[in-house]
Amino acid sequence: MTNEEVHSAVRAYFVQKQAKEPGEYDGAVDAISKAVDLLASIKDTFRSTVNDATGKEIEFYINPQCEPALKWIASAGVSTKTGNIVISISVALLYLLHHQLRGVQKVPQRRYSPTALLAMGAVAAIAHEMSHAVYHITLPTSVGKDESDDQFRALECDADRRGGFGMLAVLRSPAHFRIFRQATNICTKRAFFEAAFLGQILLCAVLAAAYSQNPRYHGPNVRWQLFSAGLMSAISRLYFAGQVRAFWAFWNAQRISRRIPLTDRKLLPAVLEIDLADQEIFDTVTAPIMGYLVETKAAEAALSRQSA
Numbered sequence: 001m002t003n004e005e006v007h008s009a010v011r012a013y014f015v016q017k018q019a020k021e022p023g024e025y026d027g028a029v030d031a032i033s034k035a036v037d038l039l040a041s042i043k044d045t046f047r048s049t050v051n052d053a054t055g056k057e058i059e060f061y062i063n064p065q066c067e068p069a070l071k072w073i074a075s076a077g078v079s080t081k082t083g084n085i086v087i088s089i090s091v092a093l094l095y096l097l098h099h100q101l102r103g104v105q106k107v108p109q110r111r112y113s114p115t116a117l118l119a120m121g122a123v124a125a126i127a128h129e130m131s132h133a134v135y136h137i138t139l140p141t142s143v144g145k146d147e148s149d150d151q152f153r154a155l156e157c158d159a160d161r162r163g164g165f166g167m168l169a170v171l172r173s174p175a176h177f178r179i180f181r182q183a184t185n186i187c188t189k190r191a192f193f194e195a196a197f198l199g200q201i202l203l204c205a206v207l208a209a210a211y212s213q214n215p216r217y218h219g220p221n222v223r224w225q226l227f228s229a230g231l232m233s234a235i236s237r238l239y240f241a242g243q244v245r246a247f248w249a250f251w252n253a254q255r256i257s258r259r260i261p262l263t264d265r266k267l268l269p270a271v272l273e274i275d276l277a278d279q280e281i282f283d284t285v286t287a288p289i290m291g292y293l294v295e296t297k298a299a300e301a302a303l304s305r306q307s308a
């Protein structure tokens with residue numbers, strides 16, 4: 001998909017949305033267009049990295065389909081026609097992120113725009129899908145095909161963790177960071193880290209509403225723990241004095257998020273507060289499966305790409 005096609009997908013979504021629920025969507029179109037500019041830039045880097053490493057092509061789609069016909073709000077797979085890796089993010093997901101921020105004029109105590117949360121939520125989502133593409137997919141339509149619910153959930157957790165780690169790519173690339181800075185008014189590492197944790201909180205809140213009570217996914221608090229653990233370890237590994245910075249950004253993101261009036265107020269506590277029953281399942285079932293499945297799956301994925 002070219003950058004022009006990406007933007008026409010955004011327009012196509014809002015034509016359908018306007019027909020279904022007439023309203024004023026100019027603010028949403030503007031913020032979502034900035035987020036897809038960032039995604040389009042990231043996918044170009046990802047495409048060349050994966051292509052260099054594996055010889056595999058990546059197809060990237062912004063899906064314009066409108067609710068309720070929409071089946072997947074984001075996905076990763078291998079095309080049965082071309083053999084290419086296909087990653088898709090729907091405009092509907094970006095709209096859900098934006099919708100939660102509808103009443104938020106500014107980020108409390110901060111100079112950056114709420115668009116930073118939307119953009120980083122979108123980056124967390126695409127980084128999750130890219131993680132599936134690189135580490136989990138072995139065959140066309142292989143994601144979830146051979147896995148039990150517990151195994152599938154373990155791979156989802158791994159994609160959250162690796163996705164959180166991968167979000168740092170926006171800061172590490174001058175081209176991505178320029179787009180992000182123009183859209184959000186963020187120009188320091190410290191503010192970037194904080195906005196990245198806030199974006200994860202927003203995404204997990206939205207996913208909580210979309211995937212509640214699904215045995216293939218953990219609840220929003222466990223998912224945020226994984227996304228944030230991934231980002232924490234990336235910051236600590238790649239920046240001098242990173243651990244202290246990561247901790248402060250993580251702590252501040254929680255504090256600030258409690259002062260952000262999301263449209264659906266009950267979603268935020270679901271992300272920030274521990275769900276003991278879900279945590280127990282993660283500790284006793286999911287995490288032990290991750291212990292062996294993650295490495296096995298990543299090795300299989302690498303092997304299948306080499307032989308493709």
Ligand SMILES: [Zn+2]
Pocket residue numbers: 128129132156159
């Ligand atoms: Zn997934």
